[in-house]
Amino acid sequence: MRIYNRESDKTFDNIEIFFTPEEAAEVMNKLKWLIDHPSDIDADIDSDEVDGVYQKELTVSVYTKENLKYFDSRSRKVIEEDK
Numbered sequence: 001m002r003i004y005n006r007e008s009d010k011t012f013d014n015i016e017i018f019f020t021p022e023e024a025a026e027v028m029n030k031l032k033w034l035i036d037h038p039s040d041i042d043a044d045i046d047s048d049e050v051d052g053v054y055q056k057e058l059t060v061s062v063y064t065k066e067n068l069k070y071f072d073s074r075s076r077k078v079i080e081e082d083k
Contacts, residue, residue, distance in 0.1 A: 002078050002079055002082055003015050004075075004078045006074075009074075011078060011082060011083060017058065023045060026045050027045050027058070027060065030043035030045060030060060031043075031060060031062065034060070034061065034062040035062055038062065038064055038066065038067040039067060039070060041061050041062075041063070041067060041070045041071055042059050042060065042061040043059070043060055043061075044057055044058070044059050044060075045057070045058045045059075045060065046058075061075075063079050068080075
């Protein structure tokens, strides 16, 4: 597992996320999709929109040795080196 914040360009060792039941179901469904379709490397789970802008967004990815080539170079470094 890797936890990365692209905006700050930092990795983290722990994080807390709080989901509604509907959000949890969305995460579960999107992770299942990624497991079944490894070339689709990520999926977004978005919060409610305010004026057409999502207030919060979680991007989840499933990585394997075979699909690393689909990730950008910064993501590969996070995955391979946890940095």
